[in-house]
Structure formats: structure tokens, C-alpha cells
Amino acid sequence: MSEYKNAKYLKNLSNENFAVEVEIDGVASQVPVTDDANTDWLEVQRLVALGKLTIAAGTDYD
Amino acid sequence: MTKAAELAALIGSGQAQTGRNMAYNGAMNVAQRGTSSTGIGASSGYFTVDRFKLAPNGTAGRLTMTQTAITDLPGFANALKLDCTTSDTSIAAAEFLILSQFFEGQDLQRLKKGTSEAEPITISFYVKGNAAATYTVEIYDADNNRSNNRRFSVTTSWTRVSLTYEGDTTGALDDDNANSLIVNIWLHAGSNSTSGTQNTAWQTLAAAERANSDDTSFFDSTDRTFFMTGFQMEIGETATPFEHEDICDTLRKCQRYYAKSWSQGSAVTTNPGVIGAATVGNVNRAFGNVFWPATMRAAPTVVWYSGSSGTVNKWRNASSGTDITAAAAIAAIGESGYGYVLSAGIDGVTDTLQGHYEAKSEF
Numbered sequence: 001m002s003e004y005k006n007a008k009y010l011k012n013l014s015n016e017n018f019a020v021e022v023e024i025d026g027v028a029s030q031v032p033v034t035d036d037a038n039t040d041w042l043e044v045q046r047l048v049a050l051g052k053l054t055i056a057a058g059t060d061y062d
Numbered sequence: 063m064t065k066a067a068e069l070a071a072l073i074g075s076g077q078a079q080t081g082r083n084m085a086y087n088g089a090m091n092v093a094q095r096g097t098s099s100t101g102i103g104a105s106s107g108y109f110t111v112d113r114f115k116l117a118p119n120g121t122a123g124r125l126t127m128t129q130t131a132i133t134d135l136p137g138f139a140n141a142l143k144l145d146c147t148t149s150d151t152s153i154a155a156a157e158f159l160i161l162s163q164f165f166e167g168q169d170l171q172r173l174k175k176g177t178s179e180a181e182p183i184t185i186s187f188y189v190k191g192n193a194a195a196t197y198t199v200e201i202y203d204a205d206n207n208r209s210n211n212r213r214f215s216v217t218t219s220w221t222r223v224s225l226t227y228e229g230d231t232t233g234a235l236d237d238d239n240a241n242s243l244i245v246n247i248w249l250h251a252g253s254n255s256t257s258g259t260q261n262t263a264w265q266t267l268a269a270a271e272r273a274n275s276d277d278t279s280f281f282d283s284t285d286r287t288f289f290m291t292g293f294q295m296e297i298g299e300t301a302t303p304f305e306h307e308d309i310c311d312t313l314r315k316c317q318r319y320y321a322k323s324w325s326q327g328s329a330v331t332t333n334p335g336v337i338g339a340a341t342v343g344n345v346n347r348a349f350g351n352v353f354w355p356a357t358m359r360a361a362p363t364v365v366w367y368s369g370s371s372g373t374v375n376k377w378r379n380a381s382s383g384t385d386i387t388a389a390a391a392i393a394a395i396g397e398s399g400y401g402y403v404l405s406a407g408i409d410g411v412t413d414t415l416q417g418h419y420e421a422k423s424e425f
Binding site for chain 1: 140238239242359361363364365366388392393398403405422425
């Protein structure tokens with residue numbers, strides 16, 4: 001199993017959350033939140049539901 | 063024999079048909095992530111040869127996985143090689159090591175699974191090892207939690223293994239881009255997977271019946287090796303000759319699941335001077351697009367790398383000689399590409415910005 005940690009939302013130019021930046025086995029990765037076929041996003045959601053991962057808020061674009 | 067009869071015989075043999083092989087990268091010719099990875103055993107993933115996943119669980123055993131050139135099997139230039147580097151002869155109940163390939167349901171509708179006309183499946187491959195061994199190949203239906211198993215033997219010489227599984231009239235496969243079927247090669251298994259009588263007919267998954275207690279453990283010795291190539295999965299009860307395909311087709315198929323901006327001969331983070339994506343800046347704002355080389359299975363997970371140092375989660379401002387915060391999307395990450403925006407660390411319109419990417423939509 002891979003390790004997921006240090007998650008935070010990333011915002012696009014419309015200030016919508018487009019991805020979660022999360023370290024997957026130590027590599028900072030952008031996981032899209034718009035596609036439930038992405039297996040990393042499914043795993044992030046599973047870990048959040050289990051209380052094993054939290055996602056910090058993203059920063060707005062100015 | 064007349065020309066017509068020759069043609070009929072050729073078609074009947076299956077040799078004239080293309081697209082017979084449902085498996086990916088069966089000749090082991092594509093290894094986008096690199097050709098060698100050491101110390102595998104703590105976590106699962108795709109390490110070298112595309113589309114072949116290694117899933118270890120709970121074992122102290124470690125191995126090196128390589129795409130290795132071969133000269134002793136005519137018609138094949140490459141093989142997948144596993145080499146045990148740390149043995150594990152105390153096998154806990156939950157341990158396993160599985161070499162897998164995952165399939166989308168929409169690619170397998172031809173199997174007619176779950177209907178009265180369900181097709182038999184034959185899996186074939188060439189295999190050899192350092193010594194005699196026996197392992198198990200499981201077909202697992204992830205949509206319906208069903209499985210079926212066959213065992214095969216390995217010798218010190220290349221042998222073509224052919225395993226036929228009857229059609230399964232229960233459990234249709236979903237017609238979508240999610241995983242529906244997995245071919246699992248069990249190389250090491252604890253009693254949780256071997257304590258029952260191994261099932262050799264389609265049935266609801268029974269955890270204790272997946273592998274066989276008489277199977278070899280790949281981790282039994284640091285002498286242990288496992289070579290495989292010519293991997294094929296096709297409809298029917300007979301293994302037809304391996305369906306070779308050109309590198310363009312194989313690479314394009316693999317890029318549906320993994321793509322990178324580096325040259326194929328360059329591993330990720332090496333030779334970062336090769337341009338992946340580039341754009342021209344404005345003061346703290348630059349835009350651009352990257353299109354993946356093939357439409358990906360799903361919107362991929364993306365990792366950005368500095369175009370100079372290869373540092374993760376960075377882009378390179380080549381004009382100022384500094385790494386800056388990685389790109390964000392203009393709108394979203396898509397199956398076709400990524401419209402990106404960089405919003406810091408840019409001094410003006412003469413700045414040139416460079417980035418590399420990996421895009422992953424594997425299972």
C-alpha cells in the first residue's frame with residue numbers, strides 16, 4: 001500500500017478546488033478531484049472517511 | 063492447397079487476426095519508468111515494465127525488477143525479470159507477492175462474461191527461472207468478486223505456458239473505464255491464501271483458495287529468479303502464436319495509463335534538460351498547455367518536476383536560474399491534457415519557464 005500524507009486542496013483560476021496536492025510515497029502529486037476513476041482520488045477519499053487523512057484548504061488566486 | 067484454402071487455414075489458425083491479445087506490453091518492450099528498480103517488497107506499484115504491477119504484502123523479502131534484454135528466445139528481445147535479493151522463509155499468514163495486470167471492463171466485452179455464450183480465456187507466456195518452481199495464475203473478476211486459478215511450472219529453460227479458463231456464465235463485466243479483471247501471478251503466499259483447496263473453476267472469491275500451499279515461494283532463496291515474456295490473453299481454448307506489435311502501438315497503449323515528458327530512454331528526473339513543457343512568463347503569471355501523448359484512462363495524477371534540476375513539485379525559471387512553485391491548473395486536470403498556470407517567481411515577459419511531468423492513471 002502506498003502512503004498518503006500532507007494533503008491540501010489546490011485551486012484553479014476560478015478559485016475552485018481542482019486537485020489535492022498530496023505526498024504519495026513521499027512524492028508531491030496533484031490528484032484531480034473531478035474524476036472518480038482516478039484511483040488515487042478514491043484512496044484519498046477513503047482515507048478521509050476513515051479519519052486517517054485530512055485535506056487542508058487551498059489558497060485563492062488573487 | 064489453393065490460395066483460398068491457405069487463407070482459410072491462416073484465418074483459422076488465428077495468425078491472420080490482429081487484436082487477439084488483450085494483454086498489454088506482452089513482449090515487455092516498454093519500460094517508461096526505468097529499466098531497473100531495486101529493494102521492492104515494502105509497497106506495491108509499477109516499477110519498470112509498463113502495465114505489470116507488483117503487489118507485495120507483509121513480507122521481509124525484497125527483489126529487483128528489471129526489463130532485461132534476452133538473446134536466448136528467438137523472436138523476443140526483452141523480458142521482465144524478478145531477482146530475489148532478500149529471502150523470506152518465515153511466511154506469515156497474510157503475506158503475498160503478486161505480479162498483476164489490470165484490465166478495463168470496456169476492453170473485455172468480447173468475453174461475453176456473465177452470459178450463456180461466455181468465451182473461454184487462454185493465458186500464455188514464456189517463462190524460465192534459476193531452478194524448478196511452481197506458481198499460480200489467477201483471473202480475478204473485480205466487478206463480481208469471482209476468481210479462477212491455474213498452476214504452472216517453471217524450469218531453467220524458456221517454456222511456453224498455456225492456461226485455459228472456461229467461460230464464466232455468471233457476472234457480467236461493466237462497460238466502463240474502471241478495473242474489471244485482474245490477472246494475478248501468485249509468487250509468494252501465506253496460509254490466508256493457501257489453506258483451502260485451491261479453486262480451479264469460476265466461483266465467488268474464497269480468500270483461502272486463491273494460491274496453493276505446494277506452490278514455490280519466490281522469496282525462498284536469494285538465488286531465485288523469474289523471467290517472463292510473450293504474455294498473451296486471448297479468447298479460446300488454444301494459445302495461438304504470440305501477437306507481436308510495433309513499438310508505436312505498444313507505447314501508445316501503455317500511455318493510456320502512464321505518460322511522461324522525458325524521452326523514452328531517459329528515466330524520470332534524469333537528463334532534465336530535455337524540454338517537457340515550456341512557456342514564457344509575465345510578472346508572476348504564465349499560462350500554457352500540455353497534451354498527454356494519448357487520451358488517458360482517467361484524469362491522471364500529475365507530478366511536476368523542475369525542467370532543470372528534476373526537483374519534484376517545481377518548475378524552472380531558466381532566466382532567473384531558480385525553481386518556482388509547480389504549476390496549477392487553469393480549470394482542471396483532464397484525460398487529454400493540462401492547462402496550467404504559474405503564478406509566482408516570474409520576473410517578466412522575457413522569462414522562460416520549463417517543466418517536466420509524469421501523468422498516471424493506472425489501477
